[in-house]
Amino acid sequence: TSIFDAATYILPDAIFALTEEYHKDRYPKKVNLGQGTYRDAFGNPWVLPSVQTGREKLASQGLNHEYLPILGHEKFRLEATKLALGDQLFASLRDQVAVCQSVSGTGALHLAGLLLRRGCKERPTVIIPTPTWSNHRQVFSSLGFDCHPFSYYDEAKKRIDWECYLDTLKRARSGSVVILHACAHNPTGFDPTREKWIEIGCVVKNRGLFPLFDAAYLGFNSGSIDDDAFSIRHFTALGIEVGVCLSFAKNMGLYGERVGCLFIVSQNVAIARNVQSVLEMLQRSEISNPPAYGSKIVATILEDEALRRMWYEDLRTMSLRIKSMRQALYEHLIQAGAPGLWEHLIQQTGMFGFLGLPLETVNRLKERHHIYMASNSRISIAGLNPNNVQYVAESIAKCLK
């Protein structure tokens, strides 16, 4: 017998396994549309010019490798929260905010789970859209939460399933947690309009739900932080308690540096103080203190007006390249005579395209054409470039005919 008798084999994470499969593939025209990582027009990883300059500035100041405080880099925590809330809201609510640096967006969600487990009288249900980012359910169910999925997307109509969405929230038990993608819903690419966010906000407030925003794409989606943070700022302005899980993986290209934070806008100063102290204890027991380098880069950029402007430009570069590839794929699919309607592709937003292909076609694309994508036919648009977009469209057309 082993002490690990209950540790039965768990299949590897699908998207990481797909990336490995892609790397092993020797075919020269192979295309990776799996993992959501930005690529430049030549298919290479992109170090943002603002990040490059921030790194040089940091290096010139002489970088040491001391521990950060348990809650993380002081200026990073401040600037990151201010970025998401905007100057005005932040100024009026700063004493009600508890904030803790995290191991990127995933770590922020996990920390939110730990906080909810510890800080709520009764363990809340976590309401999760379906489909959603593949890790949401796992993060919360592994912490012992009861996860309640609801249909977010109407496959046939290729739009948000409003009836189910609003109905689910209206029937939810008060105190339930609802996971909201702040922008760039992964994988569908369909976000609520501002009017719809206002409607959702009303239901969340009236039902007494706790909105937990997963904000992994702020600024990356539209090229503008203000536009992408609308949902977060609107809900916060309603005067309800809000949680935000922020990641700088995509919008600063700091994927492997693992930099993010969790902040909670609470009812009053006393609650914020308590919550922050709980976060500090949870952080100490889990990772002691967070990784330093990425947070130093982010703080350097956000504190420096010129670097911040450079970053805004980088955000526009990334989001415009993705938009142009989305359009190009759409046009090439039409030109190649790919059966079916493709308008949904250009109605979607963010990093991903949700093609709506059957699994059989997804597999055929991999086997015959060396094109890799998630099994639900979500593609990372950033993997497309002028050299491969026609090949991808024509291959999709061939596999569907």
Ligand code: PLP
């Ligand atoms: N949330 C969503 C919706 C994502 O798509 C991702 C990454 O793909 C994350 C969170 C977490 O990313 P990270 O932990 O790298 O910040």
